Amino acid sequence: MEDLIRFALVGLGVGAMYVLMAQGLIAIYRGSGILNFALGSIGMVGVYVEWELNVNRKLPFLVAALIGVLVSAGLGALVQMYIMRPLRHRSSLIRVVATLGILLTLQSLAILRYTSVPKSIKSALPVNRVNVFGDVFVTAERLILVVIAIVVTLGMYLLYRYTKFGLATSAVAENERVASSLGLSPNRIAVFNWALGSGLAGLAAILIAPIVTLQPTVMTGLVLAATATALVAGFRSFPLALLAGLLIGVCESEVNMQFPDLPGVGKAVPFVFIVIWMVVRGQAIPQRDYLLQKLPSIGNGRMRWSLLVTTVAIVGALLLSSPNVWVDAYVVTICFAILLLSVVVLTGYTGQLSLAQFAIAGFGAFVAGRLASTQGWPFIVCLVIGVTATVPLGILLALPAIRTRGINLAIITLGLGTALELIVFANQNLTGGVQGTLIDSPTLFGYPIDAGAHPGRYGIVTLVGLVLMVLMVGNLRRGRSGRRLIAVRTNERAAAALGISVRSAKLYAFGVAA
Template identity: 40%
Template sequence: MNDVILFAILGVGAGAVYALLALGIVLIQKGTGAVNFSQGAIAGCAAIYFGVATSEGTPPLTAALTAIVVAGLGGLVFYVLVMRPLRQAPLLARIVTTLGLMLLLQGLATQVWQVPTVIAPAIFPTDSIELFGVMFGIDRLYLLATTVALTVLLWAVYRFTGFGRATRAAAENERGAALLGYSPDVIGAVNWMLGSMLAALAGVLFAPITALNIATLSLLVVPALAAALVGGFNSFGITTAVAVGIGMAQSLLTRFVTQPGINDALPFVIIVVLMIASGRLIPIRGSREVSRLPLAPAVTRRAVPLTAFAITVVLGLVLLNDTYRGGITTTLVMIILALSVVVVTGFVGQISLMQMAFAGIAAFILSKLAVEAGVPFPLPILLAAIIVVPFGMVLGLPALRVRGISLAVVTLGAAVAISSFVFGNVEWTGGADGSHVPSPELFGWSMDAVTHPVRFGLFALVVTLACLAGVLNIRMSAIGRRMLAVRSNERAASASGISVSRTKLQAFALSAFIAGVGGGVLGYQLGAVAFTRFVPIASISLLAVVYIGGVASAYGAVVAGVIANGGVVYVLLNSVEGISAWWIMLSGALLIFNAVIQPDGISVALGQQRDLIRSKLRRSVPPQRSAPSPTHA
């Protein structure tokens, strides 16, 4: 019994931090209608800054206030420069923008502070206190008291003040609030600033009791989202209570359950249960205008572009050195993975943040098939991809109830749960050393990616061309038209006789299969499958490059593969000293810029420029007159 009380109290600290993050998420959602997936990254940067600054002699109070104020100003600037122009943009644009901010902050923190080994000083007293016969640090009670006090303060402000009433009005109906004279820009800017300050406060308070790792701290957004969802993005009290409860439950699971990652899976379970019960996770607000979705350009020709692509890749594999061959092969693998995003997000509008998790599941299954079952190459790739399809369909079930931001929350939670519960299990995946994948061999010919990079590159090219042709055929087919109809308007699609449920499940199944193929090819390329390749940030980075390339176009997947980490552009720029270390941050910054300036993606923009040039050339060529027929005497 004492252990139950002790670990429950120890979990209060983490729960209080989840609550502060969740309260900030609620404020931002109330003020702008957007869900800030970068909330954990803001907290992580504040925590690391606080730890490093205090270790260098800055007084704790000064460091804490600096972190909070800078976070608030940063949130204000981000809203004005990015979120305000996207206020009437589709939800997808706003989601990927906050994900881009997460990548940007993670890359920035990694470069500025590397991996800090400092220990942050305690904010509150650390004396021990006895309660119910259990000794524990009193700082947990201070954390809880601070969170409860802020919860009450926020409730009072948003209940009784003019600004609070304006925010509540905008959350119900932004158009109506604007007609009453409330400025959506002011409401959004102030709430984004306050939400960022709460995230920084959470990071400062959490710094003394956790490891200062930006990747881990960024994923604190998942339990915070679970708490905000239970609170309906409305109730401060319920949100805080659920967040503290999650922290306590995770602590108890750590004590009494030996299965690795079970505590990280808890928020995902809460999200799914709530989704099944309610069917609507995030409130819908009435906005004044909604911009169009990213363009899904029609496909008129396939043979010429695919042939030109194949010739270019073959020439690169034959003529360039092994470094560039490796980059070309990585590009091909990333194109396959990007195509899985194009199908589910670009064609159907379902935001999935666990495509790399599908790839990881397939890669580990491939290792088991090739090593333990002795299945010859390349059959394990196909079998693993087929086995992953049911996983994709299971993930597609939530899409029958929710979509948009709600589905993004579900899939991010699923990615974290799989990464911790499945990939983090050493007995299943081999831990940091990974699972061995045998050297591929076909008809007695070695296809090893290291010793025979041209052969393996050609194999990857064949698989990539097959996937590209398949996705292009889908875009041209009746299935593709049904997918785009569902993306545009589910009710209208249903009224026209389209089965929305079947279309969504088809998209998730196909997307999982393609991701599984990509994971299998990647496994043979690497020779060993390590879980670090398939962590949640990898799925977010994949969505980022696909959105930059053109999320609704198969050719956007090609651009995504070219600019992906380890791809052709990466290899070309790697001659610039240190460029690889900044790659994540550059991806995040480019994603934000692209969402604001060119939401259709690079591939669509290039296609538009090509068509414009052709049109000008046609107009510049004078029409030829036919020669007069000769006259006869």
């Protein structure tokens, strides 16, 4: 019982950081209607600035932390003014993709500047142990974090409830056009909310860095757990976000205690919250605002054979004549192109935004690699089984799509994909221990195609695979199945009225894309 309470108190500290990040998400969403997946990376910039000033420049922690928070706030305001504002009339899918692009850009820049090696940071908060009762002790740092989360939540609630700024934000969220007619500036309000939300993200990152270490991927990953917190709060209620964040933190800590031999299970708790909440609260029939969104135009699927043949010939020549380092880059590009074709089917043809496609691809590679390593099966057999194994996973991801769509679907697929990474890919018990999965040199019908010894041959194999997938996707677009998917993308209600099974179309699209 004491261990249960002790781990619950430890989880409150982590949950408090989820709360701070979630408050930033809510502020930005209320002010601009955008789910900002880049918030964690914006907070990451603030904590690196604080670390640089405090550790390398020897500035006091409070001064360095204040500058870091202001840098995050300023960066958030700039993102809104110069990136998100021009996209304000585009669909929510495009705006979500834009925030993901910002996330990857900032994360890559941080890795180039500071590398991906974790950095240990000494906490500026007191870390002495506090006796709660009996033999239950917890560091004062965790309790202070909870107090900070409560104070910030109270401040945000009062700000948005009783001040002119909060009332103006609510007015813009309800009806931007009417608010503009009353003299309010939606753009200015959005900038202020982005600055406030990004500043909170910087504060959260600075406070949690001593607990989780300073690392670009860790900092940006915090926003995923915060998304679960904000989701439960409906992206509106600050007090509810406080309760949800603390609860998620406690559950995460308790799961880690109960399953110490399963790394990553505790971190998957927020994504379980996402799945359950979205499935329970989702709607099978889309709302009117989703139907009115403008989506990009799509091609007709017709092949320009001269262009295709010329491109294949040029790429094939490059694969056979270029240095190995360039061939490796070409092969990676070709593999990414194959992966992006799944996005074409799912998002381009069906209008479903899935952020789990890399996880699905990784699962197929995991299955094929383990079969080749443990069973010694031929390359082509493992390839076919690996591809086939992704289809049920894709259909499983499609089940929530029946009741969710748009941003909500992006959240749930990202959660499922991240949970798969944490539970399966990061589990050494499943991936072959410390050495990982060792695979013998592959052969195709007795012909060696090892990427290390024969990179050109392997590149030709991947190029052939890309051409086949391009032809398949083009044929899908021109066929009856493609027209059904496009009808669902255009208007689900109208498609259902014409006798098209929206449910079957989505399951089919997710299965093919997988």
